[in-house]
Amino acid sequence: MVAPPDNDVLWARSLHYSHDGSPGLVGVSVAVRQGEVLAVTGPRGSGKTTLLRCLSGQLAPEQGEVWFNSVPVHTLGAPARERLRRDRFGWIGPEPRLLPELKVWENAALPLLLTGASHRAAKHAAREWLERLDIGAFARKRPSALTRAECQRVALARALAGGPDVVFADEPAAPLHRAERTLLLRALTTAARSHGITVVLATHDEETAAVADRRTALLDGRPAAAAEALADGSSAAPDSPAPETNEDQDACSLSA
Numbered sequence: 326m327v328a329p330p331d332n333d334v335l336w337a338r339s340l341h342y343s344h345d346g347s348p349g350l351v352g353v354s355v356a357v358r359q360g361e362v363l364a365v366t367g368p369r370g371s372g373k374t375t376l377l378r379c380l381s382g383q384l385a386p387e388q389g390e391v392w393f394n395s396v397p398v399h400t401l402g403a404p405a406r407e408r409l410r411r412d413r414f415g416w417i418g419p420e421p422r423l424l425p426e427l428k429v430w431e432n433a434a435l436p437l438l439l440t441g442a443s444h445r446a447a448k449h450a451a452r453e454w455l456e457r458l459d460i461g462a463f464a465r466k467r468p469s470a471l472t473r474a475e476c477q478r479v480a481l482a483r484a485l486a487g488g489p490d491v492v493f494a495d496e497p498a499a500p501l502h503r504a505e506r507t508l509l510l511r512a513l514t515t516a517a518r519s520h521g522i523t524v525v526l527a528t529h530d531e532e533t534a535a536v537a538d539r540r541t542a543l544l545d546g547r548p549a550a551a552a553e554a555l556a557d558g559s560s561a562a563p564d565s566p567a568p569e570t571n572e573d574q575d576a577c578s579l580s581a
């Protein structure tokens with residue numbers, strides 16, 4: 326077992342995962358550099374969420390390797406993967422999933438409180454991120470007083486407040502209108518770039534993918550090129566890496 330290259334913060338090779346026997350991932354490889362925003366693209370059901378869940382240690386792949394820096398995530402037991410997720414990763418999905426009983430700042434501080442941070446430190450970090458994301462004024466309100474877009478920003482503050490190395494963003498802007506989507510993606514990429522946070526962004530939406538530095542495409546749980554070759558009847562290896570597109574920095578103008 327050989328650790329991945331030093332400049333890759335996250336690295337996975339030949340991942341296989343099936344959901345109750347039906348294939349979710351079939352030979353997917355991916356590498357993400359420190360501070361990079363990588364878009365994982367593909368139509369609905371192509372395996373994006375399954376890939377993010379394997380990379381973040383929520384799911385243990387049936388085959389293949391996942392490395393976070395020099396940590397072989399695929400060899401860790403469930404408690405160690407849970408600790409890793411809590412301490413080093415942030416997650417934002419399409420739904421904010423805030424706890425209605427808690428104030429906005431408490432929602433944002435929750436992951437930090439779970440890592441054992443003091444109440445004071447967790448509150449400070451949460452409020453700082455709420456301020457940076459322009460929702461500091463709502464800190465003492467309950468989520469029910471906020472719009473959906475504001476709640477999604479609270480979810481982003483929650484993903485960032487613990488000072489993660491990697492944020493996994495699974496269709497984070499999907500339920501939002503265009504203007505709100507642009508704001509949320511700008512907030513995500515600006516936060517990531519100013520703090521050197523790596524982002525793995527799953528999306529089926531071209532405009533959303535355009536904020537990334539680079540993208541990798543999935544189709545039917547496979548790297549898109551391999552899936553297309555399979556459909557054509559040619560002989561591409563099933564676990565060849567997904568084709569990657571180097572996006573010009575102009576594509577990142579939302580984060581300006």
Ligand SMILES: Nc1ncnc2c1ncn2[C@@H]1O[C@H](COP(=O)(O)OP(=O)(O)OP(=O)(O)O)[C@@H](O)[C@H]1O
Pocket residue numbers: 344345347348349367368369370371372373374375376527529546
């Ligand atoms: N918990 C589950 N149980 C059974 N099948 C699942 C489960 N989760 C995903 N799948 C199946 O695995 C495949 C990949 O799903 P996945 O959610 O990873 O794709 P996706 O690209 O993220 O799609 P979406 O954009 O709709 O979330 C799909 O065929 C899906 O139906």
